[in-house]
Amino acid sequence: MVMEEEVMVNRKVVLKHHLPPDRMPKESDMELVATDTVRLRVPSGSMAVLVKNLYLSCDPYMRSRMTKHDEPSYVPDFVPGTPISSHGVGKVLDSGHPDFKVGDYVWGMTGWEEYSLITSTEHLIKINHTDVPLSYYIGILGFYEICSPKKGEHVFISAASGAVGQLVGQFAKLMGCYVVGSAGSDEKVNLLKNKLGFHEAFNYKKEPDLNKALKRCFPEGIDIYFENVGGAMLDAVLANMRLNGRIAVCGMISQYNLGKHDGVHNLLALIAKCIRMQGFLVSNYYKCYREFEEKVVQYMKEGKIVYIEDIAEGLENAPSALTGLFAGRNVGKQLIVVARE
Structure with a gap:
């Protein structure tokens, strides 16, 4: 069910300014803000999906998005003052889309924030196997x-x-x-x-x-x-x-x-x-995802695959997790826990 509160303060990590292309990102290039509120319902008649973010991915390619480019790339540059985005896992709180129901777990592109209203659902994927850790859905392909x-x-x-x-x-x-x-x-x-x-x-x-x-x-x-x-x-x-x-x-x-x-x-x-x-890009292989998911989940259940995660707890530690990628601090998949079920 949708949470009782209709409006919530939405904490988010934003990029403060674009970076020059020739320096390492710093934690001070980002900040945690809590000035906006979010309605816990999708707009009437919308096909959007409202999710509570649980796990966020932290990936090296995000560095390029922190610089302003003259020519567009396969993913847009981050906009200063708005939430950083990456792949993540979330729980559906409300939905206007027939493929996603309240209570479903999903993964796809989302914001570095507690709640995200996802209007572009083309690559939003429902999680079928909840008997493996949900955070595992932020890795893998190609x-x-x-x-x-x-x-x-x-x-x-x-x-x-x-x-x-x-x-x-x-x-x-x-x-x-x-x-x-x-x-x-x-x-x-x-x-x-x-x-x-x-x-x-x-x-x-x-x-x-x-x-x-x-x-x-x-x-x-x-x-x-x-x-x-x-x-x-x-x-x-x-x-x-x-x-x-x-x-x-x-x-x-x-x-x-x-x-x-x-x-x-x-x-x-x-x-x-x-x-x-x-x-290659992960998006090149979305068509293969379901077959791949079944294979990997079976490997994990049989103990044939070991998956190592490096976990940063809380949005407040997201900037440190991202900059740590370029100092080699992470061991395994770097992810951020926004909330635990």
Whole structure:
């Protein structure tokens, strides 16, 4: 049922100003405000959905949205003074949409606030499996379609202890691949090898020569690279790819706070080794979501997948959680708990 109070104060995290493209975000670039109120009913005749936000995603790509761009990107820039937005999980308090009922749990794009009126419901998805933690719905996708992994292939994943990398590695291992990951601390390397089951892992910060590190781990070369970092790591990987290799480009976190991006020098390997390199967005694969959901939930129930979360409690800690991504503070999927059921 809709909460008894018709109007509530709505706390939210807003961007105070646009950032220059060449510096790290700071907590002081954001602030928690509680000046607006929200009606706990959707407007009459609306197809909107009103949700109480429970969990919010914290992702590196959000850094780009904090800068004003001349050319539009696949997601709009944040507007100073308005709530930051990301994927999240919420509970429906009221709905004018026939596909969503009061009490349903949903995930999709929402605001960094306690309550959100979602008017664009095209990619809002009802959660069918509430017997796994609801926060798990803020992670995961893209590896299968682009990389087409085969048993026995050699897979490398950068930023492997992060939200996406940890899962890609486990999926690849379930498919019979040899899996190596890189991470930025010994703690994360131990996590990859001892908890997530990677065959090998290395701390890139302790490797003076990334090319040598990859040759040590892949003496016969790399078949599949899942790219989360860019820059020098991508350059070293290109030099170590095998013939007909595949690269899925999910992110390039090393480049997000640079005004001018690092150049990549080994691109000729794409031609000489017939490598396919393709970027992707989660939105490209919404059509596959239900099939994917059933598969992953079953893996989790059978104990075949381990999922690690780094939890920040409360909206007041959201700015610290976001900036922490770029300092490597998070271990696993960084998320924010707005409210617990």
